[in-house]
Amino acid sequence: MRLNSKLCSFVLLPVYFFMFVYSALTFIPWYFLTNAKKKIEMAKQVKAKPVSDKPGSPYRAVSHFESLATIDFPGADTLDKLFEHSVTKFGKRDCLGTRELLSEENEKQPNGKVFQKLILGEYSWLSYEEVSLRVDRFGSGLSALGLKPKSTIAIFCETRAEWMITAQACFKYNFPLVTLYATLGEEAVAYGLSESGATHLVTSSELLETKLKNVLPQVTDLTHVIYIGKKNIKSSEYPAQLEIQNMEAVEELGARPENLEKPPSRPLPTDLAVVMYTSGSTGRPKGVMMIHSNLIAGMAGQCERIPGLGPKDTYIGYLPLAHVLEMTAEISCLTYGCRIGYSSPLTLSDQSSKIKKGSKGDCTVLRPTLMAAVPEIMDRIYKNVMSKVQEMNVFQRTLFKLAYDYKLEQIKKGYDAPLCNVLLFKKVKALLGGNVRMMLCGGAPLSPLTQRFMNICFCCPVGQGYGLTETCGAGTITEVCDYSTGRVGAPLTCCEVKLRDWQEGGYTNRDKPHPRGEIIIGGHNVSMGYFKKENSEDFYVDENGQRWFCTGDIGEFHADGCLQIIDRKKDLVKLQAGEYVSLGKVEAALKNCPIIDNICAYANSFQSYVISFVVPNQKKLTCLAQQKGIEGSWEEICNNPEMEAAVLKEIKDVASSLKLERFEIPIKVRLSPDPWTPETGLVTDAFKLKRKELKNHYLTDIERMYGGK
Incomplete structure (x- = not known):
């Protein structure tokens, strides 16, 4: 060797x-x-600075230091006016695209399981004018079905063109849209529909026949269910008071002259546009109330950080549209004349699980220039590519490392390596179609290692952002010229950010070298609070009438005005001996371990050490088991104490290299043979850990790892 x-x-x-x-x-x-x-x-250059020299003073973007941005297009102060502006300007251009389904096949796996595989054709496109026509007809149809202005309508549906058509119709006709994740459990869906008081529901035929069948009898306010798809649904199988019809029928109803000629009741900037139910990492979902001006302000700030956004861009939509990141990204793209091609995490690339081997994934066909992602998806891409690198021969592997290290040094200096891009990273870049010029990441902190990998191998900047549903997704985004890692950029032009002392965690505005504390976001993008929940302590209005939201995240401002997320209040646990452990910090560090696909750290205040639950990388763990002579099924390998010990050793090696404190390093582990997905209820749709659910799921293992105490 x-x-x-x-x-x-x-x-x-x-x-x-x-x-x-x-x-x-x-x-x-x-x-x-x-x-x-x-x-x-x-x-x-300095990107943001404090409004005054007083400790705790809010930071503002230097470019909008005197006043915060609210709107990009004068006069377009509601979401329906933004779309009308686009239709006027980009009428004949492609707007929303969907791939044709050619065939479906069932493929039997070696373990006996059967997976459905799809063969998809080209994208077919609706122009801006065609989308506008469908928006008018659907909005008119909803009115004809008895939906009144300012009355809520719910959407429980996968990301697709019809979702956006429904949203635009609701914006134009002043129907507040209640959004629910398509992966929410039955109890959460029933709760959201009941609390919102929605009388009309838009869904897909698949979700109607699976998830909603047991939910609808519990929701008494619903009178109409509108489903997407050509399938015939038997109304007799659902509650008698429900009128069930497909979306095409509602559009046909709305196209009748007597209905289409009735002008819509247009919204005001202060009218409620969206009630977005967040899946939440704890407890029941909460409905965040966003008025038109909130969303427009947030998008004005976000778009300022995406240079050259316009009709030459193609955006791939695959994240849940019920998530604020995806919804605002897509509405922003439509405002600037981009086209949006729809996809899903299961059909995104040629290697995706639902794509039949030898056929093309959505990225290959669409060749997007812009895409959004959550860290979980980027981490998967990183580990898949690096796993393939390890399978190369020694010459290829060394050549890849040489090019990677060379380009890394160039990027750190602010330069690039065009030859490496063409000769070595072209194939990696092709995994996402080969044309991506910018990626936007949000939802959770992105590891510096993964961010650097995306910069180098996909040859594009990664705009890491920070925002919450409560702030319409807006907060901070890194600029394209900023190649630093581990930071989330400066405050957007629509808001300001300040840090509040958190004594229990030991963070203050007077900390050196940089101020630290709980992140508080204020501006026009801060939503109006939680639906039917008054006096939330998370929101407040200052003496100048500006709304603020207390995030619960701990941040640190660097000298150039860029923010770094360093902790979270809810993730802090005090051990028996008095040491404070940030579970989020431990997880972010240990995700760098190649053998780990996902990890949840856990600590009990009555105990003196940290334990962990790990979803291991199947390929790497199986290979390690073979080296140790351990045989059996995947479940048996994960339950083998010797394999637990081997993974713990890997964890300790990575933890030591990243200089975690001794008391922060997990000393026991439970290996999970099953991945954590939103469908399992153990993570949110943005793949954030649901700690309460994970604790309950692994309660027996917690007792075992803590010696039955």
């Missing part, structure tokens, strides 16, 4: 020499042609 390494190093000497000559010859023309000097200066 050592001989192979020496031989490989010798063979690579010409490569090293070529890289040196290439850098020397191309640096000067590249430097001037790409305006690298200006980009480096922009990356280093």
Whole structure:
């Protein structure tokens, strides 16, 4: 092996020499042609600063220091006016695209399980004018069915073109839209529908026949169910008071002259636009109330951080539209004339689980230029690619590492490596279609390792953002020229951010070298509170009439005005000996361990140590088991005490390299053979851990790992 390494190093000497000559010859023309000097200066400049010298003073973006941004298009002060502006400007252009389903096949796996595989065709497109026509007809149809302005209507549906058509119809006709994740459990769906008082529900035929069948008898206010799809639904199988029809029938009703000629009751900027039920990491879902002006302000701030957003862009929509990140991203894209092609996490790439081997995933066909992602999805991409790198021969692996390290050094300096992009990273980039020019990540902290990987291998900036449903998804986003990692950027132009002392956690505004504390966001994008829940302590209005939201996250402001998330109040546990452990910090660090796909750290205040639940990487753990001579099914491997010990060793090695404190390192582990998905109820739709549910799920293991105490 050592001989192979020496031989490989010798063979690579010409490569090293070529890289040196290439850098020397191309640096000067590249430097001037790409305006690298200006980009480096922009990356280093101060992006936000405090309003005053007083400790705890809010930080504002330097570009909008005097006043916060509220709207990009004068006069378009409601969401329906934004879309009308787009229809007028981009009428004949492609707007919403859906892939044709050619066939479905059942494929039997070696373990006996049967997976459904899809063969999909090309995208078919609706123009802006065609979408506008369907919006008018559907809104008119809802009115004809008795839905009154300012009356709530719920949508419980997967991400698809019909979801956005429904939303735009509701915005135009002033029907507040109640959004529910398609992966919510039956109890949560019943709760959201009942609390919101929605009389009309839009869903898909699949969800109607599966999840909603047991829910609908519990919801007394519902009178109409509108489903998407051509399938015939038997009304006799549902409560008698419900009128059930498909979306096409409602659009046909709305297209009748006597209905279409009735003008819609248009909203005001202060009218309720969306009640977004968050899946939440604890307890029952809460409905966040967003008025039109809240959403427009938030999107104005977000779009300012996406340079060149316009009709040349193609956005791929696959995250849940009931999540604020996806909904605001798509509405923003429509405002600027982009086209949106719909996908799903199961059909995203050629390697996705529902794509038949040899056929193309959505990214390959659509070739998007923009996409949003949550860290969980980016971590999966990173681990899949790095796993393939490990399977390369020693020469290929060394060449990849050489190019990776070379480009990493260039990026740290603010430069690039165009030759590496063309020769070595082109295949990796092709996994997402090859055209992605910017990725936006939100929902949870993204590990620096994964962020660097996306920068290098996908050859595009990753705009890491921070925002909450309660702030319409807006808070901070990194600028494209900022290649630092571990930070979430400066406050957006629509809001300001301040840090409040949290004495229990030891964070204050007077901390050195940087101020630290609980993140409080204020501005026009802060929502109106929780539906039917008054006087929430999380919201307050200051003496100037500005609304603020207390996030519960702990942040640190760097000298250039960029924010870093360093902790969370709810994740802090005090051990028996008095040490404070941030569970989120431990999890973020240990996700860097290649053998871990997902991890939940757990600590009991009556105990002196941390334990963990781990979803291991099946390929790597199986390989490790073979090395140790351990055989059996996947479940048997995960339940083997020797494998638990092996994973613990890997955890300790990574924890030590990342300088975690001794008391922060888990000393016992439970390996889970089943992944945590929103369908299992153990994570939210944004793949955030549901700690209460995880605790209940692993209660027996917790007792075992704590010695039955």
